Amino acid sequence: MQTTVFFPLPEYLLPWFYANQRNLPWRQSKNAYAVWVSEIMLQQTRVEAAKAHYIRFMQALPTVFDLAACEDETLMKLWEGLGYYSRARNLKKCAQQVVEEYGGVFPSDKKLLQKLPGIGEYTAGAVSSIAYEQKNPAIDGNVLRICARIEGNFAPIDSVERKRALYQKLQSVYPDAAGDYTQSLMELGALICLPETPKCNICPMQGRCVAERDGLQSTLPVIPKKAEKKKVTLSVFVLKTPKGILLCKRPDKGVLAGMWQFPNVEVDPKNPLSLKMQLGGLGIKNYTVLKEQGHTHVFTHLIWDMTAYLVETSDMPPAFLSFSLQELEQNVSLATAFKWCLRLL
Ligand code: SF4
Structure with missing residues (x-):
């Protein structure tokens, strides 16, 4: 042929x-x-x-x-x-x-x-x-x-x-x-x-x-081995305040650019900061952790290993905006990688 x-x-x-x-x-x-x-x-x-x-x-x-x-x-x-x-x-x-x-x-x-x-x-x-x-x-x-x-x-x-x-x-x-x-x-x-x-x-x-x-169907096409996906460990905070749940926007460039997200912190899995330090970095000083749950989200070149914490607080750092649960579910374009966190609410 x-x-x-x-x-x-x-x-x-x-x-x-x-x-x-x-x-x-x-x-x-x-x-x-x-x-x-x-x-x-x-x-x-x-x-x-x-x-x-x-x-x-x-x-x-x-x-x-x-x-x-x-x-x-x-x-x-x-x-x-x-x-x-x-x-x-x-x-x-x-x-x-x-x-x-x-x-x-x-x-x-x-x-x-x-x-x-x-x-x-x-x-x-x-x-x-x-x-x-x-x-x-x-x-x-x-x-x-x-x-x-x-x-x-x-x-x-x-x-x-x-x-x-x-x-x-x-x-x-x-x-x-x-x-x-x-x-x-x-x-x-x-x-x-x-x-x-x-x-x-x-x-x-x-x-x-x-x-x-x-009989070459399983041999062809020749697919070169892919590079391993980068793994990132994140703490995600579902911050429940008297005014609603706090969200912020992702940066304009990079993964999920410009989408709404729950506040989160990248963590070094070998040497993680305490939750107090992580939350403090976001401007949350007074809080109670109510629940936590883990989840892995896989992108094409990246894996997010996430732990989400449902946290009750009265602190409202200016970097965040508050939304009702209904708004979160119906009107806000929350990035899919964070949607599973709604299960904590
Ligand atoms: S084109 Fe694909 S499905 Fe068709 S005969 Fe060849 S290997 Fe089989």
Whole structure:
């Protein structure tokens, strides 16, 4: 089997896609705004979880003009549960730029799309092909996996050269139905050519795939070992005061930038400060600790090992704002990593 294996790809994938594609809310429209929102969400979460978020988001902000003009707090609330809040902020910045520079119409040119905030090569490929039928591949981990298996390619999946070569190879076979082809590759990765258990017996590429022919499904793609995640130990304080529960905002940069959080202190697990010292550092001198509970939150590159303390106090340091429990649950965009602490209340 030669690398020309790519030439018949659209011929086999498109008919399979038309017969088997899932009915997903973002497939109801090829509007660039809708495609873009769905693609950014799908980078954050699985399809099933993205569905409800997408519907809610599009009902609240149906056009790029609505997103460009929305309140930050509304946006954060709509984004809640998706993580990576910097992406939500970039979403709004991008919408504002599309409104100001392009009169609210996303450009169809991939290079222009890539100049917009938060739009990388993958998203630009997806938006330009799905919304504008431009013959631009959108290569993500799924597409890399499928193609490594079909071709029998042993290059590491994160290699820049491999990605570049694959882009050219895929682009050379892109059919006129570019958007459907982009989605057919995504669909094959989501439904058939699964990472652990590829369903070769019902795959449209059966009989045309090196991995299937040579039994290399569990060998390919070649995935380099990931660096170990950094572990951070945090004490989190749920401070219950007569005026309500105290929160503060996270810094504008870094993990969960700009989100609301319970006051917390990073602790050296080998040499932890006493609770009195930790609370004193936050400006809490008079207090009673009522309960404590532990929890681990895993980010892509980071693990937070947290212990939360429910603390009753009458101190109100000016760095914090107070909220009722109802406000916390309904109106405040509390970072998901801290939501479990509500169980203490
Ligand atoms: S035949 Fe198997 S390994 Fe090859 S693309 Fe299909 S599911 Fe993946």
